[in-house]
Amino acid sequence: MYINSAWRILTVGDGDLSFSQALLESYRPQFLTATIFDNYSSLNTKYGDVHFQKLQIQGCNVLTDFDVTNKQTWGSLKKHQFDAVIFQFPLLPAFNSEEDFKQQCINVSVNTLNRRLLRKYLLNSVNYFLDPNGSQLAFITSKDVKPYRQWHIEQVLTLNTDINYLGYMPFNIEKFPGYKIRNVDRNKHVKDTQGITYAFSQRISTELDSKLTQPKYLNDNYCSYCRVGPFYAEQDKQNHLRSKKHQTMTQFEVQWLADITKS
Template sequence: MYINPAWRILTIGDGDLSFSHSLLKNYRPHVLTATIFDEYSSLSAKYGATHFQQLAAQGCKVLTGFDVTNNQTWGELGKYQYDAVFFQFPLLSAFNSAEDFKQQCLNVSVNTLHRRLLRTYLLNCFDYFLDSHGAQLAFITSKDVKPYRQWHIEQSLTLHSDIHYLGSMPFDIEKFPGYKIRNVDRDKYVKDTQGITYVFSRRISSELEDKISKPNYLGEGYCPYCRVGPFYTEQDKQHHLASKKHQKMAHFEQQWLDDVAQFEQ
């Protein structure tokens, strides 16, 4: 992951604030605002308030009880202040009960619910958080394993928008000493696995051009949903399209297309 110290940075849903703390300590961005989904009391009970206090002591604004999908929780966070926004290893909050799960997944899968979260994050980044005269960059870092890669982050989130997927770069947690990836609503940290940072902008180019790339599976002759190919014969392609793996991903994609269309009516 590339960090320009001249950037004004906003972090979204930073669990125990260890990413923001490491970012501030090791990269010293021009401005840093950190947000967490938990209220302060919950943060303190689950993780302790050390990072909160250290960030505040260094002049970093920290907003608690912040839900990127609900502008009623944004409080004093103004419009168009930042050059870059970071959402690290996003996950939905845990379901409160089996009934809550049934209600939220009444007509859609958890896959679609996560895509809703990430699409809303991107739309709000460019409508409310990013300075149109700044670097105009939104980052999503996620694990490169199932079920996260099944969200099809590269192409599905920007449908019917003017937001561009610019490319991705590896996320190396070793470059952020002290950072622990937290599970949502849990007090334990997640085992480090390979992460990918996806980069989005309303511009078609950025200062990251020599640091990011697009994978081959987004090119012609591949199946971008399943990340396989290239297909050298039509028979190979049809064999893949008939496979259970592809049928599952195609179901996710169709459900997502229907969901986006429904919300845009």
């Protein structure tokens, strides 16, 4: 992940705040606002408040009870004051009960619910958080394994918007000493599975141009849904299209298109 120390940065949903703390100490951005979904009491119970206190001492604004999809929780944040917004390893909070699961998953899958979260994050980033005259970058760092790669982050989140997917860069956790990836609603440290940081902007060209990679599987003769290819024969392509893997991804895509059409 590329970080410019001149940026004004907002971190979203930063579990135990260890990413924000590492970011502040290692890169010294112009200023940093860190946010977590939990309230302070939950943060302290699950993880302790060491990073919270360190950030406060260093003058970092920390917002608790922050829901990136709900403007009513954004408190003192001013409009258009950031160059970059960063969402590390996003994932919906666990369902409270079977009944809660049934209510939230009426006619949609958990895959669609996670895509909704990320789309809303991007829309709010460009419409509210990011300065139109700044670097104007939104990052999503995610694991390159199922079910995360099934969210199809590169192509589907920005449909029918003016937001551009710019490319990706590897996320090296060693560049952020002390950062621990946390599970949503759990107090355990998550294995440092390889991460990828996806970059988005309303601009087509940014200062990241030379630092980003474009995935081959978005090219012709690949299946971008499944990241499979290239196909050297039509029979290979047809065999893949009939596969269970592809059929599952197709169902996700059909459901997603229906969902954003309604919204």
